[in-house]
Amino acid sequence: MPSSSIAAPAPLPNVTAKLETRKTIRVLAIGSSSTFGVGASSGSKNYPAQLTDILEKALKGINIEVINRGVSGEVAKTTAERLRVEVALTHPDLVLWQLGTNDALARVPIDEFDDTVTSTITWLKENKIDVVLVGLQYTARFARDDNYAAIRDALRKIAAQQNILYVRRFEAMRYISSVRSAPPMVSGDDLHLNDLGYHCMAEHIAHAVIANLFVRRFRPPTN
């Protein structure tokens, strides 16, 4: 499926700028379950690990260092607090923040969710750290859930307002689920992507990152 329907393109100014002068990019992957690698057959195959492989292959000579801080079942507010501490202690250039599913399940009020995410993104931007939001998971039952849809809308809106990269996992997973070809990409519980699904997701993030780098490199800055 086309990348544009999964990842809304947006600039990664800080990572791009840093790649001009150095060869190492440090990535902090934080957020709920899939960061930890649920459904993948081993820890090394979770999406941040796969993302590292893809980016290092694509951007020859670049060293990608990924710090994995996923805890399953966290609401965004809890992650946001942890995120600030982890950023201070690990100094990443890019934060991959996976969020939304658990807030939707816990019925966290949308405006509270919006506040948490927006203020955290603002803080990251102020500190010249790029952020990629990784959206919520798809399951057939929650495709009709109002709260789920509201959290999804909030994320899309925030990403547009803040002009940041947003990986629309829901759409991607719905697509995978609809084609359901062999080999299956969704593991037994019908929710968590298996290794191939992770690979697919990591590839989409990598494509978006690489595309952004090139857009930036070959177009004169507009601001």
Add this chain to the structure above:
Amino acid sequence: MRAPNEIDFWRGFALATIFINHVPGIFYERFTHRNVSLSDSAELFVFLAGWSLRYVVSDPGQPVPAFRLVLRLVGRAVVIYAAQMLITVLAIALIAAAALYFEAPPILEWHNASAVFEEPVATHIGLVLLSHQLGYFNILPLYVVLMTAAPAIALLDRVSPWLLLAASVALYVCALLGGLNLPTWPVEGRWFLDPLTWQFIFVLGFLIAAPGRGLGASVRRHRPALRILAVPFVIAGGLAAWFHYSPDPLRVPDPKLFFMFDKTFLSPARLVHSIALVGLFAGSYRYIAQALPPVARYMSMLGRNSLNVFCVGSVLSLCGQIGRFEYGGGIGTDTVVILMGIVALGVTGWVSEWRDRLRARQGPQPSPSSPPQVSSPPVSSRQAQTT
């Protein structure tokens, strides 16, 4: 059963607010004191746990012999460990049942539970070692570590309370300097509440509870001055919480953990604020009991049975989350959750004391299951059981 008192009241208060705060997004969360307080009920709970340790180590008028003291405290640690195992298993089963019943697999990842289902082999070892903790089920593991260390704490206190204070401060400072914490496994990470730093507030509770010696005596001597000194800290902490202010972790100088408002490492700001809160509100129970006698009685009953109430509260807040998931958040659902919680916690306290009341009614003859208490008068033994 002892009469309602200040320590039990505040313990009950901490338990009730922990129950509410562990249902994220609940409407009534905005009325708990953490909205106007930098520190929350966790600090209060651990401080009062340290305070209660004081009752366990000395029977009125005489210290407990060292060997019996160690047995008593280790026994206590085992009871708390068993409670942690029980509520963890209940929580895992509840999560699994909710996922099945509501056909909602995402529930399986709540509270760090996903590893239990996805990597059960390693995670079961981690659960038993306390190195894998479910979210919101992380206070009792801290308590187990503290109670395991309690014999050393109590015996060091007998040598010199000032020596204990110095040792505790040294460990606290080292842990903050080096960011030292116990690791989690198999999920890479660290304990949510770091025992190496949180021991300090536990030891402070234990030391301040001693009226006649060490820090406890000094604090009592300067109580009016300390109360005034506490006011600006309580106000500053209140404003920080109200305006959601916390120092930017990237802007604070090194060593960063000294200047951040971090809960995991119990940063000094949170510690000082919680002690200031205790200093300011110590003694206020008298007025609360006069103004709201049923509330004082209810909270004290929760506090007297704190372990049982805590366990039921933990499981209930998970039920509350599942309820909010299925029926949606909102004042209606949230009121039902809160009312059920208030009743269930009260019933837990009441049932826990039922046996004691029955026994009291039957007369003073000791039953075969309760050995004659030679050196433990009823009050202190009851306190020993309810820490």
